[in-house]
Amino acid sequence: MKLVVIGAQWGDEGKGKIVDYLAEKADVVLRYSGGANAGHTVVLNDQTFKLHLIPSGVITPEKQAVLGIGMVVDLENLFEELDGLEGSGIAWRGRVFISDRAHIVLPQYKEADRKRDAERRMPIGTTGRGIGVTYAQKAHRDGIRIGDLFDGEVWNRLSKEERAFLEPYREKIRDMVVDVSRFIHEHREGNILFEGAQGTLLDLDLGTYPFVSSGISCAAGAAIGGGIGPHSLDRVLGVFKAYSTRVGNGPFPSEFTEQRDGSLGDTIREIGKEYGVTTGRPRRCGYLDLVALSYACRSNSIDALCLTKLDVYDGMEEIKVCTAYSINGQQTRDFPAAIDRLNKAQPVVKSFPGWMQSLRDCRSYANLPVEARTYIEFAEQYVQTPVEIVSVGPSRSETILRRNPWTPS
Ligand code: GDP
Ligand code: IMO
Ligand code: MG
Secondary structure: EEEEEOOOOOOOOOOHHHHHHHOOOOOEEOOOOOOOOOOOEEEEOOOEEEOOOOHHHHOOOOOOEEOOOOEOOOHHHHHHHHHHHOOOOOOOOOOOOEOOOOEOOHHHHHHHHHHHHHHHHOOOOOOOOOOOHHHHHHHHOOOOOOHHHHHHHHHHHHHHHHHHHHHHHHHHHHHHHOHHHHHHHHHHOOOEEEEEEOOOOHHOOOOOOOOOOOOOOOOHHHHHHHOOOOOHEEEEEEEOOOOOEOOOOOOOOEOOHHHHHOOOOOHHHHHHOOOOOOOOOEEEEEOHHHHHHHHHHHHOOOEEEEEEEEHOOOOEEEEEEEEEEEOOOEOOOOOOOOHHHHHHHHEEEEEEEEOOOOOOOOOOOOOOOHHHHHHHHHHHHHOOOEEEEEEEEEEEOOOEEOOOOOOOO
16 A cells, blocks of 8 residues: 655644654655655654654664655765664664665755855745755756666766765665565555655645745655555545644744733743754644645545644643634735735634643543544634644553544545
């Protein structure tokens, strides 16, 4: 079976945790887009792993972890991350693979990324990891692919500086390079988990352009990243948190404001530890936005959802969700493409009573307080998509399984 996990908001939904949880039943875990801009956290007992390039499935022994076709790979970061894993007792040799078609991030692309963003009239607030520049080089047909390290003709055409930087990696990476399309074909009878990075609203096409990243982070990217056609993907799981966050600039209709919500934004940031894994920047926080979530469900054909961070609301007497936008006095449930409309959108909210108790030890859906179930079921109804997993803490064990996502629909 081929199961896709994507972010249904602006990234940092807890994809790393969910992928790690689902990896037990997978044979292969493939990351299909983005690069070291991502930060995926896996918490296992007393160990915390922060992954940027390597699929979160690598934490589970013996799983094969693949960096797919749609990725942009910073080789310095990659080997730092692999060394870190080894230092934490994760044996990765022989089971981490990388697509010959993935593109390479050169050090000068990172400098150019930072400079370009600083000079923008409306800075995006990129992670400075050279992501946009590398994807632009790719689109210009000037990019350098992993396979080019072993392609005599292309290698000889690279500049002296480029070759000097890349030379040490040729031997280090040689045994890891695969033709991903063939690799996935050979594993087609097994379970393949596709790990998305970023999220729908950061996708280059579906997101809040230009305040997006540059990869194909939507579900369709899984097919491209895995070198297969879209009808070979069996199920799409969307991960969303009980509220919304966004790092960097750009529209955020349901963002908490001091005027309307007092210190709620700071409270949620502290309880939810909402600081970027990659840059350490504070994340902007807001209500769960069902208008945006509906759009994510539709545009990715999401079969089922995983709700994370429900426990962050444990101490709240009242919980609000955004059910529509009011734009120029008119209500809409559509997620607009225009930044101007998104910036003007005022959230129309519905209020729910909180549960005022800890969910951290809860392991079955039936044992969740009725207020928590009401909140979940309202969201399900609104977006017409079932919630199969509820996460009540960062650890692998703090998870409620309502229906196994590996079971075909
Ligand atoms: P990703 O980029 O989608 O993988 O998400 P991140 O790892 O950037 O951010 C999610 C953060 O929330 C991480 O620190 C996770 O350990 C944490 N987390 C995941 N699920 C839960 C949960 O259900 N409750 C709490 N309190 N934290 C969670
Ligand atoms: P994960 O996989 C949250 C944001 C950046 C910036 C914009 C463009 O951990 O969910 P880029 O460096 O990609 O050109 O920056 O996208 N961004 C993320 N925000 N989670 C991520 O990844 C992100 N990856 C990029 O903050 O606003
Ligand atoms: Mg993250």
